Amino acid sequence: MEVEVSPHFTHRELIDQVEFLKRVLKIENTSRGLDLGCGEGVQLKIIQQIARETYGVDKEKSIEIDKFLHLNFFEEQIPLSELDFVYCMAPNFGDDWWNMNPLLQNIYKVLRNDGLFLLDLFSLNSYKDQESRTCQDNIGQHEAYRNENCLVQTSKFYNSKKLEMLIWRIFSKDELIELFAKHNLVLVRDFKGFTDQAANWQPNKQNDRILVLFQKK
Numbered sequence: 001m002e003v004e005v006s007p008h009f010t011h012r013e014l015i016d017q018v019e020f021l022k023r024v025l026k027i028e029n030t031s032r033g034l035d036l037g038c039g040e041g042v043q044l045k046i047i048q049q050i051a052r053e054t055y056g057v058d059k060e061k062s063i064e065i066d067k068f069l070h071l072n073f074f075e076e077q078i079p080l081s082e083l084d085f086v087y088c089m090a091p092n093f094g095d096d097w098w099n100m101n102p103l104l105q106n107i108y109k110v111l112r113n114d115g116l117f118l119l120d121l122f123s124l125n126s127y128k129d130q131e132s133r134t135c136q137d138n139i140g141q142h143e144a145y146r147n148e149n150c151l152v153q154t155s156k157f158y159n160s161k162k163l164e165m166l167i168w169r170i171f172s173k174d175e176l177i178e179l180f181a182k183h184n185l186v187l188v189r190d191f192k193g194f195t196d197q198a199a200n201w202q203p204n205k206q207n208d209r210i211l212v213l214f215q216k217k
């Protein structure tokens with residue numbers, strides 16, 4: 001039986017994610033990195049066992065994570081520099097999606113030259129049932145619809161009556177590339193098609209997330 005270590009991922013999926021990050025971001029013992037929007041730090045805690053100098057940033061406070069910086073990266077500068085890698089998994093930035101510049105400036109500032117940034121985003125196609133756009137995971141049932149250039153997701157959680165609504169901005173690949181290029185972050189790899197099997201984590205098993213790798217130039 002698979003052990004649940006996160007409400008979103010099984011242990012196996014988490015290991016797959018971390019293996020993927022390790023390989024793509026070339027993470028070694030001496031690497032220094034940052035998990036942007038680390039949340040509970042489910043990936044970060046494993047990455048820190050490989051690369052001790054990996055930090056986590058989130059606007060929600062966490063008392064459990066080592067090397068944790070409690071800040072809003074759309075409003076404050078991240079006090080780090082010369083990092084080898086930064087990754088951002090499944091972000092939900094609410095209204096901040098409409099002005100990504102402060103975040104991109106932060107990413108540029110903390111990376112060393114040639115440092116790598118991996119972004120993992122949901123897309124409308126992340127949902128298994130393409131008609132009703134629904135999906136289920138360990139915590140609840142989710143339904144999504146497109147509203148102009150946003151993905152609006154409502155979630156009903158199994159263990160409470162809580163209803164949550166999240167909004168993700170949907171970017172086309174070209175839009176993302178243009179936006180990042182303005183900050184000298186250049187696309188070096190696009191896992192579109194996600195032929196890379198290791199990127200097969202929930203809620204999508206169909207290789208339909210936007211997963212892109214940029215390099216600081």
Ligand SMILES: C[S@@+](CC[C@H](N)C(=O)[O-])C[C@H]1O[C@@H](n2cnc3c(N)ncnc32)[C@H](O)[C@@H]1O
Binds near residue numbers: 037072073075091
């Ligand atoms: C959907 S969670 C993903 C958590 C984790 N990366 C994962 O894959 O499990 C998005 C996280 O981004 C954080 N976040 C959103 N906007 C932020 C901001 N402006 N500054 C810092 N953290 C932010 C949220 O607090 C949340 O923990």
